[in-house]
Amino acid sequence: MRSGFPDFRLGSVLATSFTATLTERRGEAVERIPTPQRLVDWLAVSGLAVESCTAAQLDLARELREAIHAAATATATREALPAGAVQVINDRSVQGRAAAVLTPDGERRWRVADVEDALSVIAADAISIISGERDGKMALCASPTCMAAFFDTSQSRTRRWCDMNTCGNRQKKARFQANQRKNSGGS
Numbered sequence: 757m758r759s760g761f762p763d764f765r766l767g768s769v770l771a772t773s774f775t776a777t778l779t780e781r782r783g784e785a786v787e788r789i790p791t792p793q794r795l796v797d798w799l800a801v802s803g804l805a806v807e808s809c810t811a812a813q814l815d816l817a818r819e820l821r822e823a824i825h826a827a828a829t830a831t832a833t834r835e836a837l838p839a840g841a842v843q844v845i846n847d848r849s850v851q852g853r854a855a856a857v858l859t860p861d862g863e864r865r866w867r868v869a870d871v872e873d874a875l876s877v878i879a880a881d882a883i884s885i886i887s888g889e890r891d892g893k894m895a896l897c898a899s900p901t902c903m904a905a906f907f908d909t910s911q912s913r914t915r916r917w918c919d920m921n922t923c924g925n926r927q928k929k930a931r932f933q934a935n936q937r938k939n940s941g942g943s
């Protein structure tokens with residue numbers, strides 16, 4: 757918790773880190789970008805720092821987030837992509853002027869001027885994982901209160917949880933407790 761807001765769940769894939777700004781979608785949902793400033797904070801830690809964000813830009817961001825979630829979920833379950841979600845992702849992708857720049861150390865950085873630019877980078881990242889262009893597989897988290905779509909890049913493609921530290925851990929703990937009950941003889 758920082759300044760009273762829920763922490764971010766940051767992963768290694770930009771698009772699904774972004775969809776993870778709303779967690780426990782099938783349980784008691786936690787909104788991790790509740791204010792425009794929190795979106796600014798999230799963008800900063802994600803390499804897409806912008807100066808400011810308006811309420812309307814936050815709405816755009818959340819619309820994109822839900823579109824990515826819907827399209828990624830459809831991909832994971834091998835269903836047809838929802839047309840509305842595809843439209844939103846494409847709109848955000850084409851309406852930004854982000855540029856990739858190379859640092860003297862040979863790293864890639866994004867140059868973005870505003871939230872729209874940052875969203876275009878996220879939309880393009882979503883396109884690259886949903887289209888199957890990148891090495892990995894879309895999958896759904898095995899936690900019934902989560903079911904977040906995540907991008908599995910493990911060798912065996914058998915990752916079960918969106919995040920080992922939260923969903924994975926909770927599941928392990930639940931199993932452990934169930935075993936303890938069994939071993940203590942029950943009645």
Ligand SMILES: [Zn+2]
Pocket residue numbers: 897898899902903904917918919923
């Ligand atoms: Zn999960």
